[in-house]
Structure formats: structure tokens, C-alpha cells
Amino acid sequence: MPQTSETVLEFTSFHIGYCRGPLAMTQRGAPWRMGRFPAGVALLRHPVHGTILFDTGYGTLFNKATKPFPERIYRWLTPVTFNPADSLPKQLQRHGVGAPDLxxxxxxxxxxxxxxFDLNTIPPVITSQAAIEKLAAKRLASLQAGCPAMLRDRLKALPLKAVESLPQLSLQPYGLQAFGIGYDLLGDQSAIAVALPGHGFGQTGLFLPKTSKGAIFLVADSIWSFQSLQRNLPPPRFTLHRLGNAAAFMDSFAKLRAFHLAQPQVEIIASHCTESYPLSPSEVKI
Ligand SMILES: [Zn+2]
Structure with missing residues (x-):
């Protein structure tokens, strides 16, 4: 794969809490027993731009936001275990990070x-235009979109920046051209935003051509586990319809699988994959 960036990002990852749900919802043919799904966070360290987080996992606001009805339905559907001792700031501290830069x-x-929202100071936040637009949704529609009203309102109060306002970048050099155009997050092609439509609204991944752990593609919830991609087993249609656009999801899944087969050296990290975010022994026991 041609290397267009000289910057090497230092890559670390951890998870903040987990939820439980039927395995059969995440992979065709999987059993109906309950699985545990960690909420993964990737921590990137850039020599000039500092610390960048890809997603932020569960937090104290989840409990508050899902207390009232109908938001409570969210935690009934996916019961969450979140230990405040493992909150985002506490885990960042363990990795020697005071406050993230982005x-x-x-x-x-x-x-x-x-x-x-567990961070003392919230740094600049970037997400897709479609995700930002969905924040205009009313209470029920927002809940259906996976964003309880309290979280929606806190997000709306932030000066969110759209991925699409970043400089565009061809994905051809990385073999990712099937995904359309990329966006250069830090201006040096070290972190490239790639649209992964089909799950939620405006889902976007991050391709990292060079990290301390090699090339990495952070694919969020476009797969639930790396194994499901290897075995070509996407989630069943009823899950896809509930959580986004089924046709778009299947299209992203097929592109991701083709990319993985062509470039197996690139590590693909899904946000809830226990291979990428192993649960601790105490979490498995509970
Ligand atoms: Zn998720």
C-alpha cells in the first residue's frame, strides 16, 4: 500500500463499559444467548496535534439520559454496565492524558x-453533517435514532464541526476508493475519515495508514465483530432495519469485506468487538 503520510500515530485503545444483547441480533446464524459488547474508544497520539479520540463510550450521562420514560426503553433493550471508576477521564489519566485535543x-x-460529557473540558468535536442534522429530531425520533433527548441537547449545545468541511482526499492510494471520497482529519493524511453509511445516521470511520500498530481502519458499528467480516456473516435484516438503512449497511459491509480480502494486513477494529476490546476478567464474571 502506498504511504502518503510520514506521520506515525501512536495507537492505544480501551473500552468504557459494555452492554448486553442477544448475539443473534449481531450476526446471522448466531445463537440467541446474551453476549457482552464493549464500548470501544481509540486513543491516537499525533506528534503535532496532540491526543485525538475516536468515540467516547458510555458515561454517567447515559444513566441520567435513560432514566425517564420513554428513554428508559434504551437501557431495557441493551442493559449497560458502566463503572464510574472506568470513566473516560479516569482511563485517559491511566494513559497519561489530561485532556484530549480533539x-x-x-x-x-x-x-x-x-x-x-464526563470530560471537564470538551475539546473540538467532529462528526458527519448527517449526524449533526439528525440532532434536530424531536424527542421520540431522536430516541429511535439512538440519541436520548438529554444527550441530544448536550450535543446540540456544542459547536460541532462537520467531517465534510475537512479537506477532501482521494481514497484510491489506500485501496478504499469504493467508499467514495475521504476527508483529511489533521491535514497530513495521517487520519482519514471514510463514510460507512447504513448504521445510524451518517456513520463515519477513520482510516489510519500508519500507526505504532500498523495500518488500522476504525469501522465503528459497520460490523459487530471482526469475525463476522471474516466469515461474511452480517447482522440479520431485522437488526439492520431497526438501526439504520439495511441496503446501505449491506453495501458498506460488502465493500469492507472486499477491502479486507484485498488488504488483510490492515487491522479492522469494530467498536464493539471483544477481539479488539477484550473484556476484563471481572467484567466477564459479573
Ligand atoms: Zn455502537
């Missing part, structure tokens, strides 16, 4: 966003 949100589902 946050990239793949989409605005609560499990990717809630942790942001």
Missing part, C-alpha cells in the same frame, strides 16, 4: 457519545 464521533448513538 474528539471524532463515528455516529451519535449514546454508547459512542455519552463518555464525552
Amino acid at each position: 474528539v471524532f464521533l463515528s455516529h451519535l448513538h449514546a454508547d459512542h457519545v455519552a463518555g464525552l
